[in-house]
Amino acid sequence: MDHNAIPEIALEWHRSGARAALATVIETWGSAPRQAGSQLAISGAGEIMGSVSGGCVEGAVVAEALEALADGEPRILTYGVSDENAFSVGLACGGTIRILVEPVGAALPEDMLARIVAARAARAPMGYGVHLETWARRLIAREAMPERFRADKSGLEENGEFIALFNPPLRLLIVGAVHIAQALIPMARLAGYDPVLIDPRDAFASPARFPDTALRHDWPDEALAAEAPDARTAVVTLTHDSKLDDPAIIAALEAEVFYLGCLGSTRTHAKRLERLRAEGLDEARLARIHAPVGLTIGAKTPAEIAVSILAQITEVLRRG
Structure with a gap:
């Protein structure tokens, strides 16, 4: 499997009946090994592909993702990473990381994920927006946020919407x-x-x-x-x-x-x-x-x- 093909892997697991959840970093501290937009796919069997922290919190995220698959509800996880744990993965200091977990199908619509995968295959930039209070979701064209796409910068908007970018390589x-x-x-x-x-x-x-x-x-x-x-x-x-x-x-x-x-x-x-x-x-x-x-x-x-x-x-x- 391609370790960069996280959306593709999640869609494949979901369609095969294995079920899947996507965990996405929405906020992190400056020295974190994985920045906003980084993703981890988790199957219903506990298989994982990708990374959201370089090893600091992956185990806890997998446990939460399996619960999300059971109840079908998205959730936002907040972790404080200690200096000691940060040092163990090569960082000088710790901080706080927030992660969005979405079960595919139940929360993240399959058709939205499929359109993201198709855009990636066509080298077409695509954005995915999810409001962290209302859970309203949308797909975003590059023309709507040209500077964010050019800088390849996933992150939070002032209105509380998280934007995950899927830019071509x-x-x-x-x-x-x-x-x-x-x-x-x-x-x-x-x-x-x-x-x-x-x-x-x-x-x-x-x-x-x-x-x-x-x-x-x-x-x-x-x-x-x-x-x-x-x-x-x-x-x-x-x-x-x-x-x-x-x-x-x-x-x-x-x-x-x-x-x-x-x-x-x-x-x-x-x-x-x-x-x-x-x-x-x-x-x-x-x-x-x-x-x-x-x-x-x-x-x-x-x-x-x-x-x-x-x-x-x-x-x-x-x-x-």
Whole structure:
């Protein structure tokens, strides 16, 4: 089973007759191992998949979930995690965590969960809202809460409604099969991105140099069009070759990508901007380019440059 496919697993258990409950973190303290929106699926047989606390309260949540399956009622659980228990799972201090438990079918409608699962399969963002006093529930399109979706931030609204976001996985499209890409791809995977490497030069973008990596040997603008980048996509160009980088940059600026970073010095970027202006790109679009790519941390080696790039991508994703 896919440990990230919690809604899918809960729906499968429910439809198989094993019954299922979903436990979702609705509030937590800053250093908690699992943030708001994290989920744990519990079957009627006590099977679990996922996590809501990294081990601090899972046992108690499972017991409460089995009771919820018995009575069909949702509930909100509040736990105080001691410093000692927090330290045992690698945290400096404890705090309070609140968890919503919903039996599938009895509380969380099966059709709502099925629509969430279908949206995830189609890489379509979907939100699920539940009012914690009235238990009114709704599904939410990205257009209704664009900033919350962009920041991938599940959490409470001022009116007492909890919003759980089901965003498609983050993607990183890298143009240029260079040494930096060899370091950046495994780092990106660890950070939760699905990386795709684009380079028409077969000798550069080879399985030997990039094992277990999705490779596209198309021209970069064609590859980006095929990948259909969206607001959950970052693009990085690394070739130093304007014939390859520029078409990719133009294609990325025509899409909703949340990040576009381009390798090259300040002087190189100035020349790049001149070429892009000549192609008709306006200043508002050009201002979206992060160049020279990466945070200014004094990076020298390919691996250090990859760290600076991923750090900047993370900063843009989380801070805007």
